[in-house]
Amino acid sequence: xxxxxxxxxxxxxxxxxxxxxxxxxxxxxxxxxxxxxxxxxxxxxxxxxxxxxxxxxxxxxxxxxxxxxxxxxxxxxxxxxxxxxxxxxxxxxxxxxxxxxxxxxxxxxxxxxxxxxxxxxxxxxxxxxxxxxxxxxxxxxxxxxxxxxxxxxxx
Numbered sequence: 001x002x003x004x005x006x007x008x009x010x011x012x013x014x015x016x017x018x019x020x021x022x023x024x025x026x027x028x029x030x031x032x033x034x035x036x037x038x039x040x041x042x043x044x045x046x047x048x049x050x051x052x053x054x055x056x057x058x059x060x061x062x063x064x065x066x067x068x069x070x071x072x073x074x075x076x077x078x079x080x081x082x083x084x085x086x087x088x089x090x091x092x093x094x095x096x097x098x099x100x101x102x103x104x105x106x107x108x109x110x111x112x113x114x115x116x117x118x119x120x121x122x123x124x125x126x127x128x129x130x131x132x133x134x135x136x137x138x139x140x141x142x143x144x145x146x147x148x149x150x151x152x153x154x155x
Contacts, residue, residue, distance in 0.1 A: 004047055005030045007085075009054035010066045015117040016087045020054040023085065035069040042074040051107070053099060054085040056117075062098055070102035082107040087117045 007024055009032060011017040017032075024030040033039060045051065055066040062070075082103065086096045096112030103109065 002029070003049045005050045005052070006044065006048050007032045007052040007054055008035050008041070008069070009033070009085075010035050010056070010063055010069070011054075011087075012056055012058075012063065016054050016056050016085070019085055019087050019115050019117070020052070023052065023054075035065060041069075041072075045074060045080070046076065048080060050081040050083070052083045052085060054087070057086055057088045060094075062102065067102050070099065073104050073107065075104050076106045079106055079108050082109050084109065084112040086112065086114045088114055089117065 005027060007020045007030060009016050009020040011020075011034075017034075020032050024032045033041070033044065035041075053066070053070070055062055084096045084099045096114055097109065099112075100109055
């Protein structure tokens with residue numbers, strides 16, 4: 001029997017969506033849902049064996065939309081194996097495990113990955129921002145913890 005997985009994400013700039021899609025591609029048959037979509041998440045979650053919650057870190061904390069989403073998750077008797085993916089610039093301040101404060105008990109956090117991403121903070125003077133042309137390459141995107149394969153970390 002195949003395990004049913006899904007990724008639920010919030011992405012302010014697109015970084016977390018990118019990370020969620022990268023994981024989903026490797027897992028195969030793993031849908032990716034925006035928590036801001038007008039969907040019946042209770043119906044979706046009740047069919048799953050494992051879930052991943054992906055979100056950026058805002059000031060060493062979860063973003064408010066993710067907190068609100070997590071607090072509205074359905075209660076239930078059946079335990080669902082849960083993972084978190086945290087996208088960050090410099091550090092997360094335990095952002096991968098802070099999710100426990102907002103998860104109903106049925107969601108058992110089994111692991112977390114912190115992924116360094118380009119930041120969205122500009123400290124350049126406004127007049128110089130139009131001339132800057134930063135290049136993002138695969139070498140600038142580096143995981144905090146490297147695993148042998150995606151299957152070792154995920155689901």
